Amino acid sequence: MQIPFGSRLLEYCDWAKQQRGLTDSSIYYFRGTIRRFLRWYGPIGRELSSVHASDIDAYLAFGSGRGWARVTIHNVVAALRAFFRYGAQEGWCRRHLAETVQGPRIYAQERLPAGPTWADVERLFAGLDVNRSTDVRDRAILMLFAIYGLRECEVAKLRLDDIDWEHDQLRIPRAKRREAQVYPLLPSVGRALTDYLLSVRRSTSHREIFLTLVSPYCPLSRSGLYDMVAARLKPLNVQCAHHGPHSLRHACAARLVAQGLSLKEIGDHLGHRSTSATRVYAKVDLLGLREVAAFDLGELS
16 A cells, blocks of 8 residues: 655655664654554645644544553654654755644653563463464564563564574674674573474575464564564453563563662663663562661651
């Protein structure tokens, strides 16, 4: 299906990568977000030069009616503002349109990370059948999400060359860093990957590790990974806001907090660029918070 004003979107994405140096992950998100707006706006029948703030308000109201959370609306606004700011610079949209687009205020660390408990994660793995090809493949994928806390795009991009069997290391092309991050290849994960590669994965020209199981065999997409994880978590009645791979990343972080690792160590494990991204996990350390709440101030109380 052709995207309305698709050439403008492609032009912006090329500029964002070449001139602003945005990561592939950021560009992927911005492209998808802006594409959805253009598909909504296209049938109106007006040029991008005729977009008004009221059009964007109507689009945000449309999204809100479909259940978008405040954070989602905030992120959509950020993407559209960047797109229209570039459009004004190039002369194909109103000069001050980007500044008129307003979204909800988001307060730092206002929400707890949403993920399943580690007991839920254990139930997830317990339900896998070692004799089913799909489960053999998905077991390896789920381990990368739950144990290493990887993002969807990082698992989707993982290639055969990223596994160093000789030194038992795993090379992860981090989405928000310029260089890859090397992890020890845990024996359990190594066995899961070996089982998949030797007994399930078809031999193809693709170098990505995880492929579809039916012809034509091609790399699993980010949406395919999301659908796989959600389809396995939802039947377990896991109580969390979202059921995709990122929920397993949260479960991984919460488990590391419970084991007593520092926020710096957890941030390094998750591939965070700054400690502010990791600080929210301090809020899930309930035992530590209770100790602080129970601290006796003596005469000062």
